Amino acid sequence: MSRYRGPRLRIVRRLGDLPGLSRKTPRRQYPPGQHGQARRKRSEYAIRLEEKQKLRFNYGVSEKQLIGYVKRARRSTGSTGQSLLELLEMRLDNTVFRMGMAGTIPGARQLVNHGHVTVNGRKMNIPSYQCVPGDVIAIRDTDRSKDLVRRNMEYPGLANLPSHLTFDKDKLVGQVNGVVEREWVALPINELLVVEYYSRKV
Structure with a gap:
């Protein structure tokens, strides 16, 4: 199915x-x-x-x-x-969603599919990519990508950023610092x- x-x-x-x-x-x-x-x-x-x-x-x-x-x-x-x-929580599309770059997981999946997201400096268009501690997740350095994400950030899906993630809203760069804890699901x-x-x- x-x-x-x-x-x-x-x-x-x-x-x-x-x-x-x-x-x-x-x-x-x-x-x-x-x-x-x-x-x-x-x-x-x-x-x-x-x-x-x-x-x-x-x-x-x-x-x-x-x-x-x-x-x-x-x-x-x-x-x-x-x-x-x-x-499931460490999937790339969910991580982008939890950082607030998209309002829903389907919206985050679309961002990844369309090539707006980079992982460790390389474009990544696979939503199921398993993020690991140390991964740096950012938005591509193009006006189109940045404008799209900034519009999404005006209406985030979840307000609180989980403890295993950090995100710089000005630079649109985040990092995975660990594995998600059960209480943050x-x-x-x-x-x-x-x-x-x-x-x-x-």
Whole structure:
């Protein structure tokens, strides 16, 4: 299944607050569809599926990509759930978003795809690039790129800069100083349920 390109507010209504997907707040606070307001008892599988979908839609990854991240998280030491969140948070498009250079993760992905972002002085157009401590992330030295990012910075998606990042708003240069800590993950999610969801599938 490819990346979702449909109406974002529909997903926000169904899954709740997804800070990386949209800055808008839906007027109706119940799921879309004919039975959106009906109270239904959800199974354990449905709860795990919903948590997995939150992760998928917030970070804008396909099902195939998410399975790959789960496999990598399992091979790493420590908690699988926390490793999974670290892998997703350290993606280049999410890092650009968390620095405030774009209002949403899809907007940050577009910045990267269109070649406006450099990593360690080299143009990088791969949104899934895994940032590591020491990486310097900047905007290309062109008026078009800088004007675009400065317009985006007027309406940031998240106000607070995570502790593992630094960003100079005047020079439009940021640096990754470490790995994201769990408390700085903005998405309200129970990552253990995601690991449980994939335990029988992967």
